Amino acid sequence: MASIAGSALSFAKPVKVVNTNSLSFSGARKGNAFLRLQPVPMRFAVCCAAKTDTVEQVCEIVKKQLALPDTTQVVGASKFSDLGADSLDTVEIVMGLEEKFDISVEESSAQEIVTVEDAASLIDKLVSAKST
Structure with a gap:
């Protein structure tokens, strides 16, 4: 088939x-x-899932930075904008992540972060590169 x-x-x-x-x-x-066949636009997303503990830590930082109630569910697929974050909030989240994980995020990379999973994947990548 x-x-x-x-x-x-x-x-x-x-x-x-x-x-x-x-x-x-x-x-x-x-x-x-x-x-x-007519050409059909296709989208492929190739990504490696971030470590579970990294995602959880990012979720906690996002909740803290946005002052979200404990009842607010934040998961890997959560978009910062859906959680009420504006561009300044996103910058502050990235700064919090840099401090927590002792990394430096370039501005171009920071602009590509839309979800918690995006942030966690970038963190894992930067931490891995730093340790080699």
Whole structure:
């Protein structure tokens, strides 16, 4: 079975990928049949999950920095903006993370932080680089 952009196709014979826009396959009839596909924008996110303890520590710093009630649930997928953080709050969170983990976050990297998981992954990366 071949899967194309979320749609499932099944073929009785093997499928050969020719390029990103077409597939060729042997049909039941004489010759080859071609299926032309329109390019479909795809998004791929390649990331390594941050360590659980790093995520938990970032959650605590975010809750403290934003003065969130203890009942507020903050998890790896939590977006700073959804928690009420503005750009100044985000800068203060990054400063708190730098102090806690004894790291230095470049401004370009800090601007890419949107979620708790983003922050935790960056921290793990910087701490790992620092120790080597």
